[in-house]
Amino acid sequence: MTALVHADGVTKTFGDLTAVDDMSLSVGPGEIVGLLGANGAGKTTFLRVLLGLEVATSGRVQVLGSAPAVSDRHALGYVPQGLGLSQALTVRQNVEFVADTFGVREVPALPTALADVADAPVARVGLGRQRQLAFHCALLHAPRLLVLDEPTSGVDPLARARLWDTIHAQAESGVGVLVTTHYMQEAEQCGRLVIMSQGREVAHGTSDDITAGTRAVVVHAEDWAAAFAALDAAGLPVVLSGRTSRVAGTPVDDVRAALSTGGVDGRVEEVGATLEETMVLVERAARRSTD
Known part of the structure; x- marks a missing residue:
């Protein structure tokens, strides 16, 4: 199986601070890989390096077979912690902007929950719907790889379950998923887990692998x-x-x-x-x- 994203010995420093220290990871088609760790463990910085938003100090990163590049963004779906939505634009305008950016001609209809607030500025829409909108925008261009940074943080359990239904549906269709989460019930839905601490990998494997013997x-x-x-x-x-x-x-x-x-x-x-x-x-x- 050819990896959609592969990192080998990635290190990222900011002056004297080592945010990511010798990290390796791969995600294949149809896989859901969970990246876990406390706040400050280096998860978000590592994701940004994989996406090409930060340049690795050392190590090697390949996304879809080559070094991260803007030209590959059409094959990536990204939901950052901050969601990446324009708060001033309406729900519909956010979707239209993303569709235009990626050249999507046939824009999927909004889910009912978003259609009900389609003309409302995002700033006036609840967090649960904002996260649903971020997912909708990330999937508009049918990406091969989804990178999700705390995608369900701050939403109620029912909304989290619905978003995870979307994640599983994407994986079942062959999309690779790399996701960070603080919720252990969500982590246990991942096929593989990588635990980070102080920028380093400290454990990896399935949930059963990691807990075995403890x-x-x-x-x-x-x-x-x-x-x-x-x-x-x-x-x-x-x-x-x-x-x-x-x-x-x-x-x-x-x-x-x-x-x-x-x-x-x-x-x-x-x-x-x-x-x-x-x-x-x-x-x-x-x-x-x-x-």
Whole structure:
């Protein structure tokens, strides 16, 4: 399978700051590849290098078989974090502008939700519809590769689900998709994941690959608040899930000892760690290795 986008050893520096450090990645037709990491991990900068909006300090990037170039933009669909829409123009005018830019003669009809506000300035349209509009514009010219930077940020769960239906439909038609997201439920819909921390890749593979072998301890206690406080006081990486506490990457005996020290009675069980828990552990380990 020929990659639509391929990066090999990409590094991008800004003065003394290394924003992207020796990153490699590929996306093939029909694939959905998720790029994950905390804010400041380097995801957006890496995407901008892949798109040719930033020039790599070192390394090699190929998009559709050649170095990123403006002439290849007709084969790319891009939804940036800021959406790239003109807030002063109406919904319809934004679509007409993009269609004219890419020479699209047969412009698809607006979805019902957008048709209802077609003559409203984008600035007066809700964020959910703005994101739907950004998707619509990105797909007008039938791109072979979609690059989506936090495409569902700030919208309600139903709107996110609808946008992901669009992503899956594009992948099923052979379009390659590279997407960044903070939502773990969305990350688990990706065929492959790449986790970044401090500009570097720290894990890659399917969700199951990344979480394999990582365990968490679930604590059930009648006084759940006291259990959480005892685990937190012991310096363990505890999070609440409903009224149970979860501690990832920690031996069961250490959890029991923390509860005992805090005078808390509780039942513990070991389970597989979630993707989010594994990401936290991987990122902490990466930061410690560079301190």
